[in-house]
Amino acid sequence: xxxxxxxxxxxxxxxxxxxxxxxxxxxxxxxxxxxxxxxxxxxxxxxxxxxxxxxxxxxxxxxxxxxxxxxxxxxxxxxxxxxxxxxxxxxxxxxxxxxxxxxxxxxxxxxxxxxxxxxxxxxxxxxxxxxxxxxxxxxxxxxxxxxxxxxxxxxxxxxxxxxxxxxxxxxxxxxxxxxxxxxxxxxxxxxxxxxxxxxxxxxxxxxxxxxxxxxxxxxxxxxxxxxxxxxxxxxxxxxxxxxxxxxxxxxxx
Amino acid sequence: xxxxxxxxxxxxxxxxxxxxxxxxxxxxxxxxxxxxxxxxxxxxxxxxxxxxxxxxxxxxxxxxxxxxxxxxxxxxxxxxxxxxxxxxxxxxxxxxxxxxxxxxxxxxxxxxxxxxxxxxxxxxxxxxxxxxxxxxxxxxxxxxxxxxxxxxxxxxxxxxxxxxxxxxxxxxxxxxxxxxxxxxxxxxxxxxxxxxxxxxxxxxxxxxxxxxxxxxxxxxxxxxxxxxxxxxxxxxxxxxxxxxxxxxxxxxxxxxxxxxxxxxxxxxxxxxxxxxxxxxxxxxxxxxxxxxxxxxxxxxxxxxxxxxx
Ligand SMILES: Nc1ncnc2c1ncn2[C@@H]1O[C@H](COP(=O)(O)OP(=O)(O)OP(=O)(O)O)[C@@H](O)[C@H]1O
Ligand SMILES: [Mg+2]
Numbered sequence: 001x002x003x004x005x006x007x008x009x010x011x012x013x014x015x016x017x018x019x020x021x022x023x024x025x026x027x028x029x030x031x032x033x034x035x036x037x038x039x040x041x042x043x044x045x046x047x048x049x050x051x052x053x054x055x056x057x058x059x060x061x062x063x064x065x066x067x068x069x070x071x072x073x074x075x076x077x078x079x080x081x082x083x084x085x086x087x088x089x090x091x092x093x094x095x096x097x098x099x100x101x102x103x104x105x106x107x108x109x110x111x112x113x114x115x116x117x118x119x120x121x122x123x124x125x126x127x128x129x130x131x132x133x134x135x136x137x138x139x140x141x142x143x144x145x146x147x148x149x150x151x152x153x154x155x156x157x158x159x160x161x162x163x164x165x166x167x168x169x170x171x172x173x174x175x176x177x178x179x180x181x182x183x184x185x186x187x188x189x190x191x192x193x194x195x196x197x198x199x200x201x202x203x204x205x206x207x208x209x210x211x212x213x214x215x216x217x218x219x220x221x222x223x224x225x226x227x228x229x230x231x232x233x234x235x236x237x238x239x240x241x242x243x244x245x246x247x248x249x250x251x252x253x
Numbered sequence: 254x255x256x257x258x259x260x261x262x263x264x265x266x267x268x269x270x271x272x273x274x275x276x277x278x279x280x281x282x283x284x285x286x287x288x289x290x291x292x293x294x295x296x297x298x299x300x301x302x303x304x305x306x307x308x309x310x311x312x313x314x315x316x317x318x319x320x321x322x323x324x325x326x327x328x329x330x331x332x333x334x335x336x337x338x339x340x341x342x343x344x345x346x347x348x349x350x351x352x353x354x355x356x357x358x359x360x361x362x363x364x365x366x367x368x369x370x371x372x373x374x375x376x377x378x379x380x381x382x383x384x385x386x387x388x389x390x391x392x393x394x395x396x397x398x399x400x401x402x403x404x405x406x407x408x409x410x411x412x413x414x415x416x417x418x419x420x421x422x423x424x425x426x427x428x429x430x431x432x433x434x435x436x437x438x439x440x441x442x443x444x445x446x447x448x449x450x451x452x453x454x455x456x457x458x459x460x461x462x463x464x465x466x467x468x469x470x471x472x473x474x475x476x477x478x479x480x481x482x483x484x485x486x487x488x489x490x491x492x493x494x495x496x497x498x499x500x501x502x503x504x505x506x507x508x509x510x511x512x513x514x515x516x517x518x519x520x521x522x523x524x525x526x527x528x529x530x531x532x533x534x535x536x537x538x539x540x541x542x543x544x545x546x547x548x549x550x551x552x553x554x555x556x557x558x559x560x561x562x
C-alpha cells in the first residue's frame with residue numbers, strides 16, 4: 001500500500017472542503033434548518049406524534065439521511081470528475097498508485113466529510129427538538145455505511161460523467177425523488193395499503209427506516225433487512241468500481 | 254546496473270477510432286542521456302510518453318523503466334519517472350508549495366521540505382511558493398509543473414514540449430534547468446518540433462513520424478545529414494552567370510539572375526558563410542539583401558521518406 005499517496009489525496013480533498021467551508025457545511029445546515037421550520041412546524045402542528053415520537057423528532061433521522069446521501073454523492077462525484085475535467089488527473093494516472101488506493105482515498109475523504117456533516121446536522125437538530133438515540137452503535141454503523149456506499153456511488157457517477165449535466169442528472173432525477181419518497185417525512189403506515197407495498201421497491205426506505213430505528217426503536221421494516229440492503233448496495237457499488245478499473249473505463253484512452 | 258533508463262520493444266497503440274498512433278516502436282534510452290523525440294504535429298510523441306507513463310493503454314508491446322516492466326511493476330517503474338505533460342493543467346486554488354508537496358506524497362515519498370525548497374529555488378519559484386496557481390503566468394505554471402514532476406526525486410524526466418509557448422528568455426532558462434538536471438544525472442526525454450532545439454539540448458535524437466521511429470542517432474550526425482541551410486544573396490544588379498572567382502562555392506543563380514543561392518551544412522556554420530561573403534565582396538558584387546533558410550522538419554521528413562514531392 002502506498003500510504004503516503006493515500007494520505008496526500010485524502011488531505012488534499014479535506015483541504016478543498018476547508019476552502020469552501022461555507023458551501024460545504026453551511027448550506028446543508030441551512031437547508032436542514034429550513035426543513036425543520038417548514039415541515040416540522042407546519043406539518044408538525046397537524047401531526048403531533050408518529051409511532052409515539054413527536055413529529056419534529058421523527059423527521060430528524062430522515063433529514064440526516066437525506067443530507068448524507070446527497071452530500072456523499074456530490075462530494076465524491078465532483079472530487080473525481082473535476083480533475084478529469086481540468087486535466088490534472090494526469091498526475092494521478094502517472095503516479096505509483098493502485099486503483100484500490102485511489103478509491104480508498106477519494107471515497108474515504110468524501111465519506112468522512114458527509115459523516116461529519118451528518119453529525120453536525122444531528123447536533124443542529126438537537127437544538128430544535130428533544131432527541132434520544134437508543135442504539136448509538138447501530139446509528140454510527142448506518143451513518144458510516146451509508147456515507148461510504150453513497151460516496152462510492154458518487155465516485156462511479158463522477159467517472160461515468162463526461163459533462164456537467166451528466167454529473168447532476170442522476171442525483172436530480174433518481175436520488176432526490178427516491179429520498180423524498182423514502183419515508184423521510186412520514187411513516188409508511190400513514191400511506192394507503194397499496195402504496196405501502198409499492199414503496200418497498202425504493203431502497204432508500206430501508207435506510208431511513210433502519211436509521212430511524214437506531215434512534216427510537218420504531219421501524220417500517222426489520223432493522224436486519226435494512227442492514228442487508230445497505231450492505232448489498234455497497235457490494236454492488238464495489239463491483240462496479242472494480243469493473244471500471246479493470247477495464248480502464250473512461251479514465252484511459 | 255547497466256540497464257537502460259528506458260527500453261521499449263514493439264510498442265503499439267491503435268486508438269478506438271482505428272488510428273494507429275504508435276507503430277511497432279523500438280527504442281532504448283541510456284541513463285543520464287538527454288534524448289529528444291523530434292517529429293511534426295500528430296507524429297505520436299505525446300502518445301509514446303503517455304503509454305510509458307500509464308495515461309494511455311498500449312495495444313501491444315512492452316516497455317521497461319530502469320529494468321521494471323511498465324505494467325507488471327508499475328509502482329517501481331513510475332516511482333522513477335517525472336512527467337511534465339504538454340498541456341498546462343494546474344489546480345487554480347492551490348499554492349505552489351501545497352501542490353508540490355502533494356505531488357511528492359502522491360509518489361509515495363515522505364515529506365522533505367528541504368528537497369522541495371531546493372527544487373523551487375532551482376526553478377526560480379521560491380518567491381512564489383505561497384502564491385495561488387491561478388495568479389501565476391503561463392511560463393511560471395510550466396515551471397510549477399516541472400517542480401511537481403521533480404518533487405519525488407525521479408531519475409527520468411519526460412518533458413513534453415518544454416518550450417512551447419515560452420518566450421526566448423524563459424526558453425534559455427529552461428535549457429539551463431535541463432543542463433542542471435543533466436549534471437545531477439537525470440535522464441531526460443523531451444519532445445520538440447524544432448531541429449534547433451534538439452541540437453541545443455539533446456545528446457541523441459529520435460525522429461518520429463506517423464507513429465514510427467524513423468531514425469535514432471547522435472545529434473551531431475543527425476545535424477550533419479539533415480541540417481541543410483540555404484543562404485540567399487539578393488543582388489543589387491542582376492548577373493548573367495556565376496562569376497569564375499566564386500566557382501568553388503557551388504552557387505546557383507536564380508533564373509532572373511537577381512539572387513545567388515548557397516547551400517551549406519548546419520555544421521559548417523559561420524566560417525563557410527564568412528568565407529563566401531568575403532569572396533563575394535572581393536568579386537565586386539554588391540548585395541541588396543541576404544536571407545537564410547533552414548530546412549524545416551517537413552522538408553526533412555520528405556527527404557527522409559524518399560524525397561519525391
Ligand atoms: N484519444 C485519442 N483518440 C484518438 N486519436 C488520438 C487520441 N490522442 C491522440 N490521437 C491521435 O494520435 C496521433 C498522435 O498524437 P500525439 O498527440 O501523440 O502527437 P504528437 O506527436 O504529440 O503531436 P504534437 O506535436 O501536435 O503534440 C494524432 O493523429 C492524434 O490525432
Ligand atoms: Mg504532443
